[in-house]
Amino acid sequence: MLTGTILTARDAAHKRMHEILRDGKRIPFELANTLIFYCGPSPVSTGKSCGAIGPTTSARMDFYMEELIANGLRMTMGKGNRSLKVEEMIRNSGSVYLVTVGGAAAYLSKRVVSCETFLWQDMGAEAIYKLEVLDFPAYIAIF
Amino acid sequence: MSVRTLFSKEIIPLIVQEIGKITCQLDTDVENSLQRMREVEKSELSRDVLDILVENASLARTEKIPLCQDTGTLVVFASMGKDLYLADLTLQEILDEAMQIAQQEYYLRASMVKDPIYQRKNTLNNCPVILHLEMIPGDRLTLCIAQKGGGAENMSRLQMFSPSADENEIINFVVETVKRAGSKACPPLIIGIGIGGNFETCALLAKRAIFDPLTKENEHPNYAELEKRILSAVNDTGIGVQGMGGEGTALAVKIRTSPCHLASLPVAVNLQCHAHRHTEITF
Numbered sequence: 001m002l003t004g005t006i007l008t009a010r011d012a013a014h015k016r017m018h019e020i021l022r023d024g025k026r027i028p029f030e031l032a033n034t035l036i037f038y039c040g041p042s043p044v045s046t047g048k049s050c051g052a053i054g055p056t057t058s059a060r061m062d063f064y065m066e067e068l069i070a071n072g073l074r075m076t077m078g079k080g081n082r083s084l085k086v087e088e089m090i091r092n093s094g095s096v097y098l099v100t101v102g103g104a105a106a107y108l109s110k111r112v113v114s115c116e117t118f119l120w121q122d123m124g125a126e127a128i129y130k131l132e133v134l135d136f137p138a139y140i141a142i143f
Numbered sequence: 144m145s146v147r148t149l150f151s152k153e154i155i156p157l158i159v160q161e162i163g164k165i166t167c168q169l170d171t172d173v174e175n176s177l178q179r180m181r182e183v184e185k186s187e188l189s190r191d192v193l194d195i196l197v198e199n200a201s202l203a204r205t206e207k208i209p210l211c212q213d214t215g216t217l218v219v220f221a222s223m224g225k226d227l228y229l230a231d232l233t234l235q236e237i238l239d240e241a242m243q244i245a246q247q248e249y250y251l252r253a254s255m256v257k258d259p260i261y262q263r264k265n266t267l268n269n270c271p272v273i274l275h276l277e278m279i280p281g282d283r284l285t286l287c288i289a290q291k292g293g294g295a296e297n298m299s300r301l302q303m304f305s306p307s308a309d310e311n312e313i314i315n316f317v318v319e320t321v322k323r324a325g326s327k328a329c330p331p332l333i334i335g336i337g338i339g340g341n342f343e344t345c346a347l348l349a350k351r352a353i354f355d356p357l358t359k360e361n362e363h364p365n366y367a368e369l370e371k372r373i374l375s376a377v378n379d380t381g382i383g384v385q386g387m388g389g390e391g392t393a394l395a396v397k398i399r400t401s402p403c404h405l406a407s408l409p410v411a412v413n414l415q416c417h418a419h420r421h422t423e424i425t426f
């Protein structure tokens with residue numbers, strides 16, 4: 001069960017982070033001590049703290065892992081297995097990869113206390129959101 | 144011979160309601176299957192996951208929260224009577240308008256991007272709706288409306304087999320497709336298979352098959368038997384619910400067939416995740 005602050009980032013945000021690093025610039029937040037959750041929330045409805053929340057397929061972000069681990073990332077969470085190469089990178093760097101339940105978005109939304117846009121609002125559902133979670137179910141898949 | 148006229152304002156509100164309904168209401172056969180699986184599942188881990196999925200279905204229905212954050216692309220199979228006249232808008236325009244209204248009303252995610260390779264710019268209104276339209280006798284309009292997420296869709300495949308291929312090759316193709324998907328497609332799966340047709344219609348058969356009633360057996364005994372054999376082979380992979388292991392990899396296999404070229408045997412496998420959201424309405 002996870003309790004604390006996590007940041008969402010998926011395809012578009014990873015591509016932008018990659019472009020920033022490729023151009024020799026700095027990502028505008030600290031990757032170390034951050035858990036990146038591969039998720040694109042659905043919009044918030046009135047009276048609720050967040051929309052429906054759930055993991056997307058992690059393997060699509062495998063391409064960006066080497067660079068992000070080199071820049072401090074140690075914790076990720078999503079759905080599905082990762083490539084053998086990424087699995088090795090995660091183990092060798094002392095990182096951890098968690099999985100949570102796909103298609104259980106109503107259930108997971110109840111374990112999110114707050115959800116706010118953190119960065120890159122122009123990406124819509126693919127923006128980086130900051131989630132405060134309480135007793136969010138997660139399983140350790142690779143460590 | 145009289146023609147029946149339909150105005151968009153008569154049907155758009157009803158389509159909006161249907162979209163709202165399927166967002167939060169899981170297919171009844173799937174919900175029942177998840178509950179049954181929960182009762183017989185031996186692995187504690189898989190039981191935990193099934194508990195979550197069963198509770199999710201209940202929460203979604205009672206509190207009107209989407210079953211999955213990926214409220215999907217809207218896919219519509221429309222059968223329109225030849226004696227029906229749409230007075231003001233095309234069917235595509237009607238569906239796109241309904242989609243935009245539903246998106247606001249039911250807090251659906253905008254999940255469509257245009258310029259697929261370069262900009263991948265979000266269309267912000269979850270449009271366009273993907274419409275497959277056929278003309279039939281009569282003056283009715285029937286819409287099979289579904290929300291199709293990206294996860295399972297991404298793991299779907301099509302292959303042009305040689306007519307000499309036997310059913311074991313086809314069974315292996317389906318099993319390999321499911322193994323390759325692993326937990327990415329969110330098992331337990333519903334597997335739609337198209338056999339025959341042309342390159343493009345084979346894929347359509349596979350997608351349409353997914354929305355056939357799960358408990359209804361295939362009319363053709365050979366294909367009914369093939370469905371059972373494929374289901375058994377897929378569940379023997381042991382991938383299980385959310386890839387946690389066990390026998391719950393797939394709930395159903397549905398096959399649709401069509402005549403094909405004498406030199407061809409196209410086979411398409413369209414995977415549907417357990418968040419099975421669809422409905423049918425007739426005007």
